[in-house]
Amino acid sequence: MTQRTRLRWNGDAALAATRQGAARGLRLAAEHVLEVSRRRVPIEEATLERSGVATVDESALTAAVSYDTPYAVRQHEELTYRHDAGRTAKYLEGPLAEEADAVGEIIAAQVRRALR
Secondary structure, three states: OOOOOOOOOOHHHHHHHHHHHHHHHHHHHHHHHHHHHHOOOOOOOOHHHHOOEEEEEOOOOEEEEEOOOOOHHHHHHOOOOOOOOOOOOOOOHHHHHHOHHHHHHHHHHHHHHHOO
16 A cells, blocks of 8 residues: 655745744844833933833844933943832843843744744
8 A cells, every 4th residue: 555645845935934923023022121121220200211112123033122311321331320129220131131031932932823
């Protein structure tokens, strides 16, 4: 008894779905890091907190989280400044390192979802 199997490989479609899932995962992961970091941003008038944004370059598959005030870098790097409870310097670096596993899982979940 001979059994035949036919397989159709849609490589271009699979690649496109993977990129689409990765881009969506990057966006969700960047938003996650932004949310966690906003809970730590030094706050006086909330200008720094409101300036935070998450962006994704889908063509390069890169994401960024940034804060855009003239003093954002100084607040991030200056370890001697005093902050309210729960607010701290390294408000972006800390959450990014601490949430690295979650970021990976968010991206992987979106790639898996796109390939269903």
